[in-house]
Amino acid sequence: MITPLEESLLKAMILFIMFGLGCSLSTTDFKEALKNPKAVIVGFLSQYLIMPALAFGMAKFFEMSNAWAIGIIIVACCPSGTTSSLFNYFAKGDLALSISLSSITTGAALLAMPILLTVYTAPFEADNLRVDIKSVMLSLVACLLPVAGGMYLRYKSERWAKNMEETGAALGIIVILFLILSWLPRNFDSMINSDASILFTSIGLGLGGFLFGYYFSRFLGMNRRRCRTVALETGIQNGPLAFAIILLSFPDKQMANTILWPALLYSFFIVNTATVVTYFMRRLSRKEWFHFENDEVKNALFTQGWLRP
Template identity: 40%
Template sequence: MVGAFEQALLALMIFVIMLGMGASLTPRDFYLALRRPYGLAIGVISQYGFMPLIGFLLVTFLTVPQAIAMGILIMSCMPGGTTSNIFTYFSKGNLALSVLMTVTSTITGVVLIPIVLVVYATALDLDIPRENIIATLVLLLVPVAIGMALRKINANVGAVTEFLGSALALFFIVFLMVSWVPRNWRFLLETTPATYVAAIGLGVMGIAIGYMFARALRLHPRNARTVALETGIQNGPLAIAIIVFTFSGTQAQEVMAVPVLYSLFIVIVSTLVTLIFRRANTAAEQKLPDGLL
């Protein structure tokens, strides 16, 4: 269960994470993005085409309770997380493309997340309160706008804010480990193996399909690694925040199970994938083609 103090702390962390995302942006970034819509299209297709479909298939083929199914679907419909930017950097991917895809999926998510949720929830006969989710998403654009304003006013303040947002995204995982997991240990022991399969499989399948999609488009290897990580690494903190502010009681705990487990395991999965990408990296791959793609 999540108490009032944890709800307030969670809200604060989400605010800072989104503030950091906004601080990484300038109006020029949007101008460049619009000049190169190919990157935007890849980001939208990856996040709202592949990931919700993966979540739908997991719910369809795994035997899970309805609350767990809702958690899987909500997690799969989230935009990219800022953690992907960190793993992209260490995997020697294209950091500019990573940030572009993260921001694009977050902003377009205000419209696309409710749509894909309605489509797949209806197909799975799940009742997910869309109004609270839409309200939460709209409110999260406020710290993004504030972050952009801070970056414009003072570049140094913007850089510090950006770093804090990225660091807090990783700290959020630690927060879950020391707070939520111990108090819900019995629930985690009693939940079905299918819950763990879904939590781990969502990230693994997302990264694999994202990479194959990028290679099918004949993208540069650095860009392919970036698309793979951006596709598989979802915004876990946002999913948990939406659940906390939408559901209550035992139902909230069950719906939250997959996003929490996903947030814990995606760090392990992404670390292993990053090590693989670094070993496969060659000097010839370091030179990027003109533009983001």
């Protein structure tokens, strides 16, 4: 499914993407997150509680094979990444909140992911298939070290960090395009002939994250701009990180390729679904200005005489 050359290129690109993610973060982002705890808590809970539970529920409902179930659960347990911030930009979301959520979820991954994987993958383990949490943690450390390096570069040089951040975000899309162009033609028949359950789950995980993130935020009284941000941060997982964890944690290449299948399908479909969702979010955002959801903006316009009671 994945050739040795593609695996080597993927690993190299993943490290570069994680470095670019680090270039977008700083200790200031963590401090800013504390100033708006409600939105951050909602986004964090959507990311680390809802997504794994959604993946687990779909895997059980469709009675997926153990390897496929573990693969989609690994994807669901990953934090968000630079790609979600890119879509937030086009969707007119709250970029400060997006970066804050990426900071918090990425920083918590080393603790949250092993716990979540231990809980949700246990029912799918078998004699020939076990998730080695120690290997997962080592894989996470290997992927998070470049994030720390990127944060250090930003501390030293904002200009260079900005360039690397943009390069990392673009490379995240390139990784997906690379897989589509190199991997998809060889595996198109396999995708078409795949069980409907894996296709539905790969698409449904992202769509479910978008829907829950948005309406859960609205239910809690957040404005639409932040709801869009939480929705995109929830539905768009860090696919490259999932690839790295699977490739580094499972020494049996045949088994790793089987587990990788749901992650590859998710990454392929999420670009398409996120593009469509972002398009509609952007259209709706043009109408929101007239609703004046932000009371501070409304009051300021009244004060300056632009609006009358």
